[in-house]
Amino acid sequence: MVGVHTEHMNHSRFCIAAALLAALGAFPAAARAQEKADKAEVALRVAIEKETVEGDLKAAIEQYSKIVATFRSNRDVVARALLRLGQCHEKMGSAEARKAYERLVKEFGDQKEAAQARARLAVLGGGAGGTRRLWSDTERDCMEGAISPDGRWMSCTDWTTGDLGVRDVATGQFRRLTNTGGWEASGSAYADTSAVSPDGKWIAYAWYNAKAPGRKKEELRLIAPEGGPQKVLLKGQQWLEAHAWTPDGKHVLIEAADEHRLSLVPLADGAERLLRRLAPHEDPEGARISPDGRWIVYGAPSPGTPKHMDLHLLSIAGGEPLRLEHPAQDTDPAWLPDGSGIVFLSNRSGENALWTLAIQDGKPQGPARVVRTPFPVQDTKGFSKDGTFFYGVSVAMQDAFVAPWDASSGKVAGQPRKLTERNAGRNGPPFWSRDGKLAWFGRTGSLGDAGPWHTISTAPSLDGPVTSVPVRGQLWANHAAAWSADGTSLIVQSGRCDGCRGGLVRLDPRTGKSETLIEFPETIERWQPSRLMTIDGKTFYLVLSERLPDKNSSAALYRYHVQTNRLERLMPMDWGYASASLSPDGRTLAGFLRTVPGSFALALLPLDGGPKKVLLEGRPVQDLTQVGGIAWEPDGKHLVYLRHTGKAEDVRELMRISTEGGAPVRVGFEMEGLWKPEISPDGRWISFQAGRNRSEMWAMDGLLEAVRNAK
Numbered sequence: 001m002v003g004v005h006t007e008h009m010n011h012s013r014f015c016i017a018a019a020l021l022a023a024l025g026a027f028p029a030a031a032r033a034q035e036k037a038d039k040a041e042v043a044l045r046v047a048i049e050k051e052t053v054e055g056d057l058k059a060a061i062e063q064y065s066k067i068v069a070t071f072r073s074n075r076d077v078v079a080r081a082l083l084r085l086g087q088c089h090e091k092m093g094s095a096e097a098r099k100a101y102e103r104l105v106k107e108f109g110d111q112k113e114a115a116q117a118r119a120r121l122a123v124l125g126g127g128a129g130g131t132r133r134l135w136s137d138t139e140r141d142c143m144e145g146a147i148s149p150d151g152r153w154m155s156c157t158d159w160t161t162g163d164l165g166v167r168d169v170a171t172g173q174f175r176r177l178t179n180t181g182g183w184e185a186s187g188s189a190y191a192d193t194s195a196v197s198p199d200g201k202w203i204a205y206a207w208y209n210a211k212a213p214g215r216k217k218e219e220l221r222l223i224a225p226e227g228g229p230q231k232v233l234l235k236g237q238q239w240l241e242a243h244a245w246t247p248d249g250k251h252v253l254i255e256a257a258d259e260h261r262l263s264l265v266p267l268a269d270g271a272e273r274l275l276r277r278l279a280p281h282e283d284p285e286g287a288r289i290s291p292d293g294r295w296i297v298y299g300a301p302s303p304g305t306p307k308h309m310d311l312h313l314l315s316i317a318g319g320e321p322l323r324l325e326h327p328a329q330d331t332d333p334a335w336l337p338d339g340s341g342i343v344f345l346s347n348r349s350g351e352n353a354l355w356t357l358a359i360q361d362g363k364p365q366g367p368a369r370v371v372r373t374p375f376p377v378q379d380t381k382g383f384s385k386d387g388t389f390f391y392g393v394s395v396a397m398q399d400a401f402v403a404p405w406d407a408s409s410g411k412v413a414g415q416p417r418k419l420t421e422r423n424a425g426r427n428g429p430p431f432w433s434r435d436g437k438l439a440w441f442g443r444t445g446s447l448g449d450a451g452p453w454h455t456i457s458t459a460p461s462l463d464g465p466v467t468s469v470p471v472r473g474q475l476w477a478n479h480a481a482a483w484s485a486d487g488t489s490l491i492v493q494s495g496r497c498d499g500c501r502g503g504l505v506r507l508d509p510r511t512g513k514s515e516t517l518i519e520f521p522e523t524i525e526r527w528q529p530s531r532l533m534t535i536d537g538k539t540f541y542l543v544l545s546e547r548l549p550d551k552n553s554s555a556a557l558y559r560y561h562v563q564t565n566r567l568e569r570l571m572p573m574d575w576g577y578a579s580a581s582l583s584p585d586g587r588t589l590a591g592f593l594r595t596v597p598g599s600f601a602l603a604l605l606p607l608d609g610g611p612k613k614v615l616l617e618g619r620p621v622q623d624l625t626q627v628g629g630i631a632w633e634p635d636g637k638h639l640v641y642l643r644h645t646g647k648a649e650d651v652r653e654l655m656r657i658s659t660e661g662g663a664p665v666r667v668g669f670e671m672e673g674l675w676k677p678e679i680s681p682d683g684r685w686i687s688f689q690a691g692r693n694r695s696e697m698w699a700m701d702g703l704l705e706a707v708r709n710a711k
Contacts, residue, residue, distance in 0.1 A: 040071040079111035105701045118702040134697040135172040141695030146196045151384025155194040162190030177227045193241040197249045204242045204252040233270040243287040286332045291339035299331040334382040356707045369710040389703040397425035398691030400440045405686040410656040412669040420466045429676035429689035433483035458509045469512040485537030533582035581630040634683040
């Protein structure tokens with residue numbers, strides 16, 4: 001027993017000694033850390049003295065730069081050093097000031113000095129004006145996503161697979177949260193719009209579930225930004241958008257097509273609370289909830305104003321919205337972080353600009369004031385908690401091209417050339433008349449403007465002079481046009497707008513004037529861009545989206561006769577035929593027919609009601625370009641169509657296939673953004689649109705200071 005007791009005492013003494021030694025060893029480490037912190041403070045005081053007492057700005061700049069490089073782990077000291085470094089450069093009139101401020105904002109945004117840096121960036125203007133491009137992409141653009149409250153990531157849809165993911169703002173890296181296995185494996189399931197909860201712990205998103213029974217396949221789902229299990233909040237919707245969260249994180253604001261409504265969906269039980277039944281024209285754009293949770297602001301067309309959008313303020317309790325009427329396009333509102341007002345996009349000054357409007361108790365306070373102009377932005381994402389403003393820009397540089405076509409070999413026989421250098425990057429695909437004239441539409445607004453087409457250009461031949469005139473009217477569907485029989489006018493599909501149902505108009509390409517021929521029936525749910533097809537310029541075919549009696553959406557083939565001015569419904573259609581192409585004899589449609597979920601077939605459909613003829617089966621959706629991707633050769637023996645190459649930046653190539661069947665053949669021609677091929681009536685030329693189409697995400701620092709200074 002004595003031996004055991006002695007052994008226990010020895011062990012205890014050893015443990016105590018070890019603890020003492022460990023404690024003593026920790027003291028030097030702590031002392032070293034404190035010593036380094038003291039050195040950083042001393043170095044900063046020395047630099048400040050050189051700047052303020054000695055007035056030696058060059059020496060101070062050198063000292064501040066050394067502090068930033070030496071004491072990188074001391075965020076407090078480095079943030080102060082960067083701020084003073086920027087101020088020194090400003091005093092010397094150096095452009096390096098911006099770099100110091102931008103680094104402070106980007107790397108030390110959690111420090112109090114970052115707010116001062118943002119303010120200085122806003123005052124400096126010029127350059128990027130305190131802005132920075134986060135990324136440029138064609139597939140993961142985040143235009144349908146939302147920024148996290150801390151501004152560190154955004155929710156995005158990966159359009160190569162349909163998966164929801166998050167993108168790191170600092171690095172641009174994308175990480176998937178869902179894993180559908182791609183379009184083909186998932187049966188065309190995909191994520192659409194999404195919104196991030198106020199605490200950043202959840203993402204609410206719209207999900208199209210192709211495997212759901214019936215036609216109503218949209219769901220509202222919930223997932224954490226780290227991934228994991230998903231929760232379905234709402235099922236069986238025809239279509240919906242996830243707009244925003246209430247500040248308490250208990251409800252998601254949605255817009256749903258079923259009965260066209262704006263609602264709140266509680267996380268607790270998913271029992272939807274209706275806020276407002278929307279008029280057919282209303283269609284809220286960018287609905288956001290105020291920081292106090294009392295008001296919703298959104299942009300929407302209003303009765304009697306088909307050519308512009310107004311902002312609307314709706315109480316969270318429901319009722320009628322207050323319309324903030326102005327004869328301009330006012331869109332994409334975002335609340336200021338303190339709820340004192342909004343910023344929004346508007347062309348009321350004659351060009352796209354960012355404006356601000358003070359709001360109190362759901363009512364505007366004073367006139368709107370311009371904050372920044374020009375501001376060619378497509379989509380605002382709002383503010384993060386540190387005051388950074390996020391927004392998206394669409395960059396579409398597309399032009400009309402022609403290239404020689406060798407009908408005997410089915411090859412492009414020479415280099416393509418632009419039809420015009422006018423309005424560069426803003427021209428749509430050409431349309432051929434029976435006698436070889438060409439016409440195409442163009443936009444004159446800023447890049448990213450997705451509004452109506454503003455000009456019509458024509459050429460009597462490939463080598464003839466180009467004439468361009470302004471278009472009068474709401475002509476949205478740039479590929480839904482065809483020449484009349486006498487070649488003096490175009491029949492064009494007009495877009496559905498406030499006060500009109502959309503329809504067909506006759507456009508004079510010499511003057512730009514248009515007259516309505518016929519309005520679409522009430523059953524046409526929305527304007528749906530569809531190829532307008534004709535052989536003789538007297539009878540036209542088009543596929544339209546329509547609402548059936550059971551409120552499900554479908555599509556149907558319609559025929560319009562110019563002489564009788566009648567529009568008749570011929571037959572229901574698969575959605576894939578919305579980009580159909582009419583054969584030279586006017587008897588057959590070629591289109592992409594949906595076979596099984598996620599897969600398409602290239603098929604021929606006789607208009608006399610005969611059986612379909614499938615030319616290509618089992619093709620995944622990525623392998624065929626559905627919109628405007630088919631053209632007949634004049635002899636009716638071959639089709640050309642577009643196929644994605646899988647290369648970056650949406651590169652597509654031309655394919656050729658016999659209408660009798662057989663394996664498709666590569667034409668050996670590809671371009672970025674290749675779209676809507678059409679072969680001339682004499683078979684000697686092929687026309688198309690091509691160009692780069694991408695989206696960019698940007699961040700702006702110092703906007704709140706600019707809002708305060710706006711006049």
